[in-house]
Amino acid sequence: MARITSLSEAIAGAVHDGDTVALEGFTHLIPHAACHEIIRQGRKDLTLVRMTPDLVYDQMIGMGCVKKLVFSWGGNPGVGSLHRFRDAVENGWPHKLEIEEHSHAAMANAYEAGASGLPCAIFRGYIGGDLPKVNAKIKRVTCPFTGEELAAIPSHRPDVAVIHAQRADRAGNVMIEGVLGVQKEAVLASKRSVVTVEEIVDELPERSLNAVVLPHWTVGHVAMVPGGAFPSYAQGYYPRNNSFYKAWDDIAKDRDSFHAWMKTNVLDKGPDAFAQYARKHKAAAE
Amino acid sequence: MARITSLSEAIAGAVHDGDTVALEGFTHLIPHAACHEIIRQGRKDLTLVRMTPDLVYDQMIGMGCVKKLVFSWGGNPGVGSLHRFRDAVENGWPHKLEIEEHSHAAMANAYEAGASGLPCAIFRGYIGGDLPKVNAKIKRVTCPFTGEELAAIPSHRPDVAVIHAQRADRAGNVMIEGVLGVQKEAVLASKRSVVTVEEIVDELPERSLNAVVLPHWTVGHVAMVPGGAFPSYAQGYYPRNNSFYKAWDDIAKDRDSFHAWMKTNVLDKGPDAFAQYARKHKAAAE
Amino acid sequence: MADYKPTEMMTIAAARLLKNDDICFVGIGQPSAACNLARLTHAPEITLIYESGTLATKPTVLPLSIGDGELCDTALTTVSVPEMFRYWLQGGRIKVGFLGGAQIDKFANLNTTVVGPYDKPKVRLPGGGGAPEIATSCGEIFIIMAQGKRSFVEKLDFVTSIGHVSGGDSRQKLGVKTKGPTKLITDLAVFAPDPQTKEMIVVSIHPGVTREQIQENTGWPVKFAAKVDETPAPTAKELDVLRELHARTNRAHAAA
């Protein structure tokens, strides 16, 4: 049942040390503000699940919040490496990082199966490659009708999903538009959830009969954080800041410059730091 | 690749004797005009797949088009029996009808798996009841991670899907709104398809970023048949004619009155007979 | 006491069981009437879901079919039918499911498939529809059925959807974790499962109904709880709202 709270209250209430946490958003609506709040609250030993770890997990890994990563593509999209992720895997810095590696198809199916209340997902995949040799969670089931061998993986059932969306109403119904990714599935697959939104409105606006809405009784904490996806984007509010993604390459390459950036922009700031991005680009769009 | 044709050309080109055919539409957008055209063209030995056989299959069964029925709920919604369906099952009239009976969950999962290119669907279902005793297509697979036994059924892969939708553009992109049922899955699961629409427009209207659209290259024949879902409905065009559903009970109860109705309203008519329903209710709604 | 029909008592007794924060998977007919009566009286925020995919719908008239446009127009949103059965029903997100049937046995197993042998039916019924998985996936099940010896039977011709199977812990032994039928609301009484045996026993009798009447309309020897309540008679408000709902519905369906 949805509760509208501050972001710090939401993270304090929903995300605990040792939890399995899925911050989702497929390039769009990535919950950057929530990621920063988790870092500020000093969460440890997290198992992070996410198709594309991206800057949010690079930051959490570099800050030492993460024990294990479950993922399918760990890069800075269109730019190159995630340096903090690489430093952890290649050099064990700031500490050793356990990894469970999948393909996108597997991850998407695992969320879908989790949302469907199933213990596993089956799909046609992982044929001939080496991933099944390094990931014991990849098994096979045989179709009882055709004899075809299909890939099987456990469904994702995180302790908590964290997503960003365009808007919620005061009851906590959450509406998402644009590139949908696996956010709806991540929330439905998880025990708890935190949803940050650009705005909270009295009533959801006039919308398609088949709008993507998470009803309030499927959602946990809802917190209004305008700009909370920056430098990712919120369709209809502000665009992706591709320059920042490029700039991140230099910031994160070096351990000291990474720490300096995190101190200035995360540890010494609050969720309100994101508001400037929302305002700037919304104004520009109008 | 979509081709815009007349309805009679569409049915002649896509639906052949002996085919497995899925007319879908879950109370909404039921392709009545296409059903009538199939009857007029005298198709035989069809295997019909549909969650809720409804009036369309009652008519096709009564007219002797059907060899086998794959279904999950064979009634007149809110009214009672499908008398032609019952007459076929109970008395073998006009001839014996083979049935393969499922639950809604199984049928929906079988379409979803078919659209996904999978040979089978797995789900948590068919626990403890008698359906698995009378349907050899219901098997079990064991989750390789938890040991849970799940139901398995073959995916639906019809020869042809027949649906009705609100509109298509001239390229054949088809847009559906409202109660979506399993129509998108049925088209994607089938080798061929026939889509009747209320209107064909130059360009699809301003729509949600996540509108339900079947791209032209996933669609076969597209035919404009205004009112083609009557007495079912087309959201935004005309409402469900609940009175007709009630009237059908009397019409279909008796073999002679059924045949008389079919002769007057189907055999002696064409798809243009449906236009009056579109016009009447659209005008009323404006 | 107002004058009312037994089916009205049945609908009203069912409606009273529903709470404001319930999330209900609603079937057509009596369940739909009961759920909407609850929504229009004591449970205005109740979440109603129809298997056509309409989430949190608030129809002003009762739908004739499970997917009337009215349901979609007044819903929070409408999802596809595969999603409904995968994410919503199987996903365990429904608290209360409603079922009815042509036949019920004392463990609240239901038959909506066939009277007589499956291969040579005396009466071919519509079939299971959503029932087999509603029966096992919803948190609990309310059954609404008018009583009669032909429907309340010793042995079902066909088990379409399970209730408490053969009683005791036989339901859990099948691996099912949900409660199953917690209430059976009839035109004469309300039944609930005996905590041990899981046989449906009478816990409340509608005003003016006798134990003999209940037995006469039940095909097995009926058991009664140690303490049997009298169901409170319908209030004037309940009857007004229900009758106005039906009248609105009839006008709307006749006009269409």
Add this chain to the structure above:
Amino acid sequence: MADYKPTEMMTIAAARLLKNDDICFVGIGQPSAACNLARLTHAPEITLIYESGTLATKPTVLPLSIGDGELCDTALTTVSVPEMFRYWLQGGRIKVGFLGGAQIDKFANLNTTVVGPYDKPKVRLPGGGGAPEIATSCGEIFIIMAQGKRSFVEKLDFVTSIGHVSGGDSRQKLGVKTKGPTKLITDLAVFAPDPQTKEMIVVSIHPGVTREQIQENTGWPVKFAAKVDETPAPTAKELDVLRELHARTNRAHAAA
């Protein structure tokens, strides 16, 4: 002949392979540039799909990420990522998939996972993303990669996605029914599989490139087709459209 860079030749050679009625699963970088160049020149109706869920998108600038807002704004519609991988990719609805990688072998198997041992990597690469299933689900695969001895290797450190496996019919023996890599477009040449061995052999050499250069930049002994074409040089129009596309893209990304 216009002056152009080898990577421009590579993009243009790839674009030319695409047809108006192709349905392409487009990756970021070179594939995205090639597909949009094709769309802006000879294949205006080509269907471009990005794994973020955008169907039939027509971006005016190249996306930096696989899910830029530009892709969604200009798409026919956008579906969820589970649907993309289930209905669209696994459903067999994509004709042409594009792949690239850090390492490729002579059978066009690809490594995008790791350089060095998996457990003790020298370079940890991003990983497979969509590649393992793109490689087996798309009708055919085009690979775009600049050549070099460190990337065109005798043996992959890790097989992220399969091409022709160990050659011959080894791909089909795994139960895969799609064609696999039918073209490998580099900055020096175009390779295609030998019909029998399935080894990628040179079928066309870009203008001014020698066989020796190709061998120097390939970690296995390169085979050449019986008849090797010279790739037609980029036309002025191709170069104009490609450069204007990149210029537009750079302006847009700098502004954001």
